[in-house]
Amino acid sequence: MVGSTLACALGMQGLQVAVIEAHRPDFDWPDDSVDLRVSAITCASQQIFTSLGAWDAMCRQRVSPYRDMRVWDATGSGEIHFDSADLGEPLLGHIIENRVIQFALYEQLVEYDNVTFIAPVSVTGMKIEQDTASVTLDDGRKLSAALLVAADGSRSKLRELAGIETQGWSYHQHGVVATIKTSQSHLETAWQRFMPDGPLAFLPMSDGSSSIVWSTSPEHADELLALDDDAFLDALQATFGDRLGRMISCGPRAAFPLRMQHAKQYTQARLALLGDAAHTIHPLAGQGVNLGLADAATLAEVIADARAAGSDIGALKTLRRYERWRKGDNLAMMSTMDAFKRLFGSRMPMLKWLRNTGLSLTNRTTPVKNMIMRQAMGLEGDLSRLARGKAL
Ligand SMILES: Cc1cc2nc3c(=O)[nH]c(=O)nc-3n(C[C@H](O)[C@H](O)[C@H](O)COP(=O)(O)OP(=O)(O)OC[C@H]3O[C@@H](n4cnc5c(N)ncnc54)[C@H](O)[C@@H]3O)c2cc1C
Numbered sequence: 001m002v003g004s005t006l007a008c009a010l011g012m013q014g015l016q017v018a019v020i021e022a023h024r025p026d027f028d029w030p031d032d033s034v035d036l037r038v039s040a041i042t043c044a045s046q047q048i049f050t051s052l053g054a055w056d057a058m059c060r061q062r063v064s065p066y067r068d069m070r071v072w073d074a075t076g077s078g079e080i081h082f083d084s085a086d087l088g089e090p091l092l093g094h095i096i097e098n099r100v101i102q103f104a105l106y107e108q109l110v111e112y113d114n115v116t117f118i119a120p121v122s123v124t125g126m127k128i129e130q131d132t133a134s135v136t137l138d139d140g141r142k143l144s145a146a147l148l149v150a151a152d153g154s155r156s157k158l159r160e161l162a163g164i165e166t167q168g169w170s171y172h173q174h175g176v177v178a179t180i181k182t183s184q185s186h187l188e189t190a191w192q193r194f195m196p197d198g199p200l201a202f203l204p205m206s207d208g209s210s211s212i213v214w215s216t217s218p219e220h221a222d223e224l225l226a227l228d229d230d231a232f233l234d235a236l237q238a239t240f241g242d243r244l245g246r247m248i249s250c251g252p253r254a255a256f257p258l259r260m261q262h263a264k265q266y267t268q269a270r271l272a273l274l275g276d277a278a279h280t281i282h283p284l285a286g287q288g289v290n291l292g293l294a295d296a297a298t299l300a301e302v303i304a305d306a307r308a309a310g311s312d313i314g315a316l317k318t319l320r321r322y323e324r325w326r327k328g329d330n331l332a333m334m335s336t337m338d339a340f341k342r343l344f345g346s347r348m349p350m351l352k353w354l355r356n357t358g359l360s361l362t363n364r365t366t367p368v369k370n371m372i373m374r375q376a377m378g379l380e381g382d383l384s385r386l387a388r389g390k391a392l
Contacts, residue, residue: 002275002292003151004105008052009300011112021119035097040286044378051386057104064095064206068189078356080363126161133270147314156277168261174221176214178253184245194344221255267319297384304392
């Protein structure tokens with residue numbers, strides 16, 4: 001998602017771009033199926049997709065707006081309700097299947113004669129020289145460019161080959177995902193209940209179902225995956241409660257290990273890391289890919305400015321501007337999410353009191369609530385031109 005976004009933004013500038021992808025995209029799915037992987041997409045990310053001409057294709061497939069968000073603590077009475085109407089906005093964001101995002105970006109990038117999509121091939125080697133970066137592919141090919149971008153996910157091969165270290169830790173949680181049908185409407189609301197083992201989120205889909213992310217211990221996640229559908233739905237009902245009525249049915253399930261990870265550097269001469277290759281974050285606020293999309297829009301802008309000034313797009317000086325711009329914002333979001341995860345995961349009575357009081361207090365303090373909403377919608381901070389709907 002992040003690499004293709006950058007490729008569209010660079011294709012738009014007329015640069016010669018090669019996108020190297022290990023998996024051949026499969027965009028042939030049954031109409032009545034919902035992808036297991038979905039993302040909450042902020043208004044800022046929507047604007048980036050719009051600026052790149054990919055948003056309409058997502059809407060033609062399926063996007064699910066959410067207008068409200070309700071968050072509550074299983075161990076007390078604390079609750080917060082975010083309502084887009086309080087900001088005078090029609091919605092807080094959209095839930096979109098990852099494959100829909102990938103498909104729309106792919107459709108857009110193949111429109112550019114100057115963008116080549118190469119799949120399925122993996123990068124196996126990398127060499128950085130004075131004026132070029134080269135990669136070796138597992139089919140024996142070699143490609144060279146003025147700039148190499150690593151958008152190859154949290155276990156980035158390019159980051160490893162470049163010797164860039166990361167800091168972070170495992171959350172000792174897995175995120176169990178599935179699509180659930182409930183007897184009551186989700187009311188275009190994102191629901192999240194904080195349990196001591198981790199949050200359980202229900203994200204509204206436009207077909208009336210909800211996509212869940214259930215963060216829990218790895219052992220519990222294994223147990224949940226092993227249950228038959230009825231037993232899984234019973235466990236889900238017992239944990240979530242009855243705010244959406246009865247749990248009626250569920251689709252396939254999968255689990256993903258959750259980590260906090262931050263690359264110590266985002267750049268070297270001729271190399272830039274972005275998206276999960278640079279940072280991974282707990283999914284509790286649905287911000288991970290949004291940070292990556294902001295990285296892509298920012299790097300595209302830095303490159304456009306460098307070209308306009310006649311500078312080298314792969315020079316460390318050019319790339320440092322991208323790193324300085326994004327690292328602070330990413331770190332701030334990562335630290336906030338980490339603090340949330342710890343606060344809500346604690347069984348200490350003092351912290352339980354603090355989070356319940358904090359939730360209720362924040363719920364009653366409109367300016368603070370509105371600021372959190374604007375932050376969650378991606379509307380705060382130093383936004384790139386693409387995120388503001390301006391031309392590159
Ligand atoms: C359970 C869960 C729920 C989430 N929910 C949300 C959410 O609601 N909102 C949100 O913003 N974020 C969410 N996230 C985070 C989000 O999924 C990630 O931030 C996002 O997928 C990162 O995108 P990316 O393009 O940087 O990396 P990836 O999605 O990991 O893509 C990397 C790509 O690189 C390719 N690749 C890897 N290695 C090589 C190689 N050697 N050669 C060639 N190609 C290679 C891979 O095939 C892949 O296509 C969630 C994460 C989890 C685990």
